[in-house]
Amino acid sequence: MLTRREILRATACGAAALTVPGFAHAADDDKKGFTLPKLPYAYDALEPVIDAETMTIHHDKHHQAYVDNLNKALGAAPEWLSKPIEEVVANYKKLPETIQTAVRNNGGGHLNHSWFWTMMTKPGASTGPKGELAKAIDDSFGGLDGFKKVFTTAATGRFGSGWAWLVVGKEKPLAVISSPNQDNPITEGGHAILGIDVWEHAYYLKYKNARPKYVEAWFGVINWDTAAELYAKAKKG
16 A cells, blocks of 8 residues: 555655645645656556556656646646646636646646556555445445446446546445546546546557456456545545
8 A cells, every 4th residue: 555655756746746636735846837757666566457568658658748738738827837736627617718628638637647556556455445435335336346337337338538437426425437538527526536547548558449358457456445545535525
């Protein structure tokens, strides 16, 4: 399980360090703009579920591009470069209309991926939900198998590119939703507990067009310890 210090270090982003949901952010007043966070594990740490080549390209190329394009877009509103990325994504509609789409897409891409890296761990390192999170899954989905079924449907049923999320629910403790492109639940006031990237660049080198196989395998690298911490903090508000 990542410590709070490790998560903060892994997600630092210049003047406003990126934070996993529920974690405070640190600031570096000497810099402005967002930077690519380091992975909290080696590129090959998630094998055989996610191969090292995919992780390298996904992190170093795709995520880096989101960071670069976000900084470029916010050149038109430089005061936003010193805000936490959660605040930027949640409030992108307050930006000048000419850059809203770019910030929505690239800011969302930066936030989603920075969360995504921390929501995974080495196969077998996190054995399953426990405590309050386990109870919430039981109450919401009838058990872990029920959650997996609902989550798989959302992840495989998302047309084109996007994400599937486990979020704090409204009628039940937890709910599963999906979002297109790089949209994030935080924009609608949601609290993400888990998220899976179902863009093709996340799985195509290993799984080709077999997204269901990728989703099934991904359950083996979920960081349930981090998910439990996020759920506990979300409940506290």
